[in-house]
Amino acid sequence: MTRPVLSSSVLCCSGLLCLLAPWYALAQGTETPATSSDTEVPIIELPETRNAPSAVALDPVVVTGTRTEHRLSDSPVEVQVITAQDIARTGARDLAELLEREGSVHVTRAAGRGSTIEIQGLSSEHVLILINGRRLIGRVNGAIDLSRIRVAEIQRVEIVKGATSALYGSDALGGVVNIITRKGAEPLTFTLRGSERGDADMFAYAGWAGRDAGVQASGGLSRVQAFDRDRSTPSEDGVDSEAGFFSLSGDWQMSRRANLGAHFAYSLEDTERLDGATQAGLFETRKRIEEVRGGLSPEFELGDATTLKTDLYYHRYFDQYLQQSVNSNATTADEETIDQIVAGSAQIDHQLEDHRIALGLDLQTERLQADRIDETAERDRVAVFVQDEWNLPMLGLTIVPGLRFDDDSQFGHATTPKIAVRYDLTSNWMLRAGWGEGFRAPDFKQLLLRFDNPAVGYRVEGNPALRPERSRGFNLSTTWYASTTSSLHVSAYHQDVDDLIQVEQTTSDTDAGVVFTYNNVASARLSGVDLHTQWHPIAPLQLKLGYGYLRSRDRDTGERLSGRPAHRANLAVYWMQTHYAIGLRGVWVGDREFTAEVNTGPPTAAGRADPYTLFDLRFDWTKWRWADLAVGLDNLLDEGDSTYLPIAPRTAYLELKRTF
Numbered sequence: 005m006t007r008p009v010l011s012s013s014v015l016c017c018s019g020l021l022c023l024l025a026p027w028y029a030l031a032q033g034t035e036t037p038a039t040s041s042d043t044e045v046p047i048i049e050l051p052e053t054r055n056a057p058s059a060v061a062l063d064p065v066v067v068t069g070t071r072t073e074h075r076l077s078d079s080p081v082e083v084q085v086i087t088a089q090d091i092a093r094t095g096a097r098d099l100a101e102l103l104e105r106e107g108s109v110h111v112t113r114a115a116g117r118g119s120t121i122e123i124q125g126l127s128s129e130h131v132l133i134l135i136n137g138r139r140l141i142g143r144v145n146g147a148i149d150l151s152r153i154r155v156a157e158i159q160r161v162e163i164v165k166g167a168t169s170a171l172y173g174s175d176a177l178g179g180v181v182n183i184i185t186r187k188g189a190e191p192l193t194f195t196l197r198g199s200e201r202g203d204a205d206m207f208a209y210a211g212w213a214g215r216d217a218g219v220q221a222s223g224g225l226s227r228v229q230a231f232d233r234d235r236s237t238p239s240e241d242g243v244d245s246e247a248g249f250f251s252l253s254g255d256w257q258m259s260r261r262a263n264l265g266a267h268f269a270y271s272l273e274d275t276e277r278l279d280g281a282t283q284a285g286l287f288e289t290r291k292r293i294e295e296v297r298g299g300l301s302p303e304f305e306l307g308d309a310t311t312l313k314t315d316l317y318y319h320r321y322f323d324q325y326l327q328q329s330v331n332s333n334a335t336t337a338d339e340e341t342i343d344q345i346v347a348g349s350a351q352i353d354h355q356l357e358d359h360r361i362a363l364g365l366d367l368q369t370e371r372l373q374a375d376r377i378d379e380t381a382e383r384d385r386v387a388v389f390v391q392d393e394w395n396l397p398m399l400g401l402t403i404v405p406g407l408r409f410d411d412d413s414q415f416g417h418a419t420t421p422k423i424a425v426r427y428d429l430t431s432n433w434m435l436r437a438g439w440g441e442g443f444r445a446p447d448f449k450q451l452l453l454r455f456d457n458p459a460v461g462y463r464v465e466g467n468p469a470l471r472p473e474r475s476r477g478f479n480l481s482t483t484w485y486a487s488t489t490s491s492l493h494v495s496a497y498h499q500d501v502d503d504l505i506q507v508e509q510t511t512s513d514t515d516a517g518v519v520f521t522y523n524n525v526a527s528a529r530l531s532g533v534d535l536h537t538q539w540h541p542i543a544p545l546q547l548k549l550g551y552g553y554l555r556s557r558d559r560d561t562g563e564r565l566s567g568r569p570a571h572r573a574n575l576a577v578y579w580m581q582t583h584y585a586i587g588l589r590g591v592w593v594g595d596r597e598f599t600a601e602v603n604t605g606p607p608t609a610a611g612r613a614d615p616y617t618l619f620d621l622r623f624d625w626t627k628w629r630w631a632d633l634a635v636g637l638d639n640l641l642d643e644g645d646s647t648y649l650p651i652a653p654r655t656a657y658l659e660l661k662r663t664f
Contacts, residue, residue, distance in 0.1 A: 067137070068162040068182040070393065070404060070424075071171055072353060072362055080393065080402040080426040082436050082481050082495060084108055086161040088186075093578055093587045095622045095636045095659070097197075097205060097226070099183065100150035102161070105591045105618060107550035107574030108534055109163065111150065112567065113650055118149030123165050124497055125530035125556040125568050126178030130444055130473070132168070134182040135297075136267070141343045141370070142295065142321035146447060152273070152293070154249060156195065156207040156224055159186045166497060167442030167477050170406045170422035173366065173387050177442035177475045177501065187220055187253065189213035192664040199657040202229040216257040223250040230277060231653060234646035238286050240278045241650035247273035265301035267317075278330070286330040294322040309355040316348045339375040360393040372448045376455045377466075381448040384413040400428035410443075414451060418443045418472055432485040439478040446470040450505055450522040461517030464507070471524050475501040489540040498531040500559070527559040548576040566599045567613075583627035590619035590640075596648065613648035617641055634659040 065073050069081030076085055086102065096102040100119030104111040110122040120128035129146030132139070140148055165179040172180055192210040197203075207224035231242040249271035256264045273293045280286035299317025306312055320342070327337035351364040368385040389408035396402070404424040411417045422440030429435060446467075453466040477499030484492045504526035510519050532554040539547045551573045556565040564570075571594035578587045596613040622636035635658050642654040 064160065066162050068134075068164050068180055070362070070391065071137075071351065071364070072360065072393065077485075080404045080436065081164060081424050081438065082479065084163040084165070086163075088159050091155055091158060091160070093585065093622065093624075094155075094589060095587075095620060095634065095638070095657070096155045097203075098151045098155055099153040099158070099161075101638075102155055102158075103150065105574060105576075105589050105620065107552055107572055107591055108165070108536065110569060110572065110593070117144070118147075119151050120147040121150060121181065122568070123163070123179040123181075124499065124532060125528075125554045125565065126475075126499070126501070129447075130175065130177040130442075130475075130501075132172055132174075132176040132180045134172075134180060136185055137182060138297075138299070138315070138317050138319070139345065139347065139368075141319055141345050142293070142323065143447065144323070146449075152271075152295075153183060154207075154224065154226070156205075156209070157185050157222055157249075157251060159184045165495075166438065166479050167420075167422070167440040167475050167499065169410075169418075169420040169442040170408045170440055171389060171391070173385070173408065173410050173420075174412070174418075174443060174445040174472070177444055177473065177499075185251070185253070186222065187211070187218075189218065190220075193661060194664075195659065195661045197657060197659040199655050201231070201652070201655050203227060203655070203657070217255065219252070219254040221250075221252050224248065232646075233644050233650055233653075237280070237646075238278060239280050241644075241646050242652060243275040243277040245273060245275045247271065261305035263303045265303070266299070267301075268298040269295070270297075271295045279327075280330075287327050287336065288330055290326045290328075292322075292324045296320045306352075311353045312350065313353070314348070314350045318344075318346050320344045340373075341375075342373040343370070344372075345370045358395050358397075360395070362389075362391040362393075364389045374448075377448060377452045378454055381452050382413075383448075386411045402426040412445055415445055415470065415472055418445075418474075434483050436481045436483075437479070440476075442475040442477070444473040446472065446505060446522070463517065463519045465510075465519060465521045467522045470505060470522060471503050473501065473503050473505060473524070475499055491538055493534075493536045495534045496532070497534075499529070501528045501530070504528060528556065528565060529559050530554065530556045530565075544580050546576075546578040546580070548574070550574040563599075564597055567596050569594045569596050569615075583625065585624040585626075587622045587624075588619065590617060592617045598648070611647070616643045616649055618643055618651075630662065632661040632663075634661075 063075050063077050064085055064087055066076050066079055066083045066085060067073055069079050069083045076083060086106070091102060094102055094105070100111055100113070103109055103121060111119055112122065113119045121131055122128065123131050128148060129143070133148045134140060142148065142152070162182045162184065163179065168176040168180050186209060188211050190209060190211040193208065195205070195207045197205040205224065205226045207222070209222040211220040212218060225248045226245070228243065228245040230240045230244045233241045249269070251267070251269040253267040254265070258264055271294070275291045277289050278286060279289050297317065297319045299315060301313070301315045303314070304312045323341040325337060325339045326335065328335050345368060347366070347368040349364065349366045351362060354361045366385070366387040370383050372381040387408060387410040389406065391404060391406035394403045402425070406422045408420050409417065420441045420443060422438065424436070424438040427435045449466065450470055451466045451468050453464060455464045477497065479495060479497040481493065481495035486492060503524035505522050505524055506526050507520050508523050508525060510521050532552060534550070534552045536550040537548070541547070552571070554568055554570055556568040557563065558565060572592065574591045576587070576589040578585065592615065594615050598613065599610050619640035620636065620638050621640055622634060625633040635656070637654065637656050639651060639654045643649060644651045644653060
């Protein structure tokens with residue numbers, strides 16, 4: 005397996021900065037931002053700088069909660085948004101780094117296996133990942149590696165927590181993460197970044213908009229150096245990685261009532277890593293991931309109150325895994341996986357007095373070729389859904405019932421209802437409540453896998469008779485805009501999950517040894533509380549605080565679920581002046597108990613992981629006309645270990661952005 009030669013012109017440099025901006029405690033301002041559609045959006049006046057525009061709206065348009073557009077303050081469904089300004093201030097390189105310091109979700113890492121997400125205690129296989137509303141494929145052991153997604157391409161991230169299968173179908177038990185990519189007219193911008201460890205990134209973006217059409221293009225190269233948290237073993241915790249990506253999208257206003265969107269994206273990544281507990285048992289593992297995505301999105305206005313949105317897309321994910329013994333050069337594993345999906349959707353939105361009705365159709369065909377599956381696996385899915393947004397402005401009430409029916413060629417059908425309610429107590433205080441059901445269809449590995457390991461003496465077999473995992477849950481939240489400069493959000497949730505799929509030993513075979521298979525044997529109960537607040541005591545200063553509590557239990561044994569922290573908290577402090585900005589953000593995660601797992605999900609070792617704290621520090625300088633400069637320090641406290649927190653050590657970096 006060969007590696008692509010990526011550009012060596014990427015800037016490599018180092019920097020070190022330890023600055024903490026002063027901050028003040030001032031009394032809160034007066035009431036009242038708006039939360040209903042007939043009142044004003046809260047605006048915060050900040051110094052005019054390229055880091056902080058003169059007027060920053062706290063009310064972006066969101067689409068994920070209802071599959072229709074709403075201002076965040078008007079959404080009947082709770083949606084968490086990470087905006088473009090939030091992203092720029094973090095200095096994160098990929099989606100894993102961006103979400104890792106967010107207190108409302110939990111990111112887990114495993115040595116050489118990437119990063120995954122948990123929402124409300126449900127693991128990544130129960131979280132649906134979307135890019136511009138389209139399903140992302142390429143799951144490994146049921147999980148999407150968040151480090152595949154580069155932050156440079158992201159405009160914003162929308163997170164909906166809780167069961168949302170009534171809108172999106174399978175996998176949306178814990179929630180949905182929708183990544184919205186950059187669009188719109190922007191001048192040509194180059195960004196170069198290098199770190200003291202030898203990591204390097206180069207990214208370019210440009211957007212053009214004419215009278216009836218617009219085009220956006222972006223691309224980049226990146227290099228990541230491996231790291232080792234445990235010098236007593238020859239294995240590495242991180243990977244050597246070289247990656248490149250390119251994307252092109254555009255819109256054409258064909259007529260007053262018709263618009264055509266198109267997109268194409270390509271990425272290639274090669275990684276290498278040393279793996280083994282001893283020098284005698286040391287292996288070199290190499291992996292290549294190649295992705296191609298593309299599609300068309302025609303939209304039509306069928307009348308003054310009716311729109312039709314359609315979408316057709318294709319996604320191909322190729323994964324090649326090679327493992328060789330360092331001592332003998334013998335190949336111990338050479339596996340290829342090709343996952344492909346062709347999907348289409350159509351959605352009609354119609355405004356009928358106080359009702360906004362959405363009727364949709366989703367079609368999907370997925371094909372998987374893998375060395376551990378005897379033959380090509382295929383599945384077809386057909387789904388219809390309906391949703392009614394009933395707005396009662398005289399009562400300050402919005403009610404949103406919905407229903408979805410899915411038919412899957414592998415397991416049968418599933419019907420998932422939901423209802424969301426929003427009540428405006430005042431112009432700046434709202435309540436939201438929701439109840440819904442979710443399901444996750446068994447994946448191809450769980451259905452069709454046949455893996456023999458005679459050297460160790462076991463076999464793992466799929467089970468075609470598996471049922472979908474199902475959940476029922478409700479949530480209750482309140483948001484209070486105490487003034488134009490402060491807000492408070494509190495939410496509580498509860499969810500029961502049944503028919504969880506786990507590995508069980510079935511028999512001892514004389515030829516293959518112990519035989520394992522998958523069965524619907526487990527159930528779980530998860531409940532918790534999240535609290536978030538933000539405050540601008542004075543114009544240059546922004547504070548964000550968050551805390552989350554999770555109670556997770558196996559309903560059969562009463563034990564705490566493996567790897568779930570009961571407590572977590574996050575902090576962000578930003579000081580923004582005309583020509584510079586300083587930011588400190590961090591997260592604290594409580595202790596986690598891990599149980600040994602037969603399945604291949606990381607980590608497999610039983611034990612207790614101690615609490616940890618991650619802080620990142622960043623300084624932005626925007627005084628020069630020809631370029632913006634940033635210097636930062638990631639993992640300020642140098643947290644990490646090989647077993648439960650395999651993250652890079654404390655690292656300084658320098659970033660330069662040039663706009664033409």
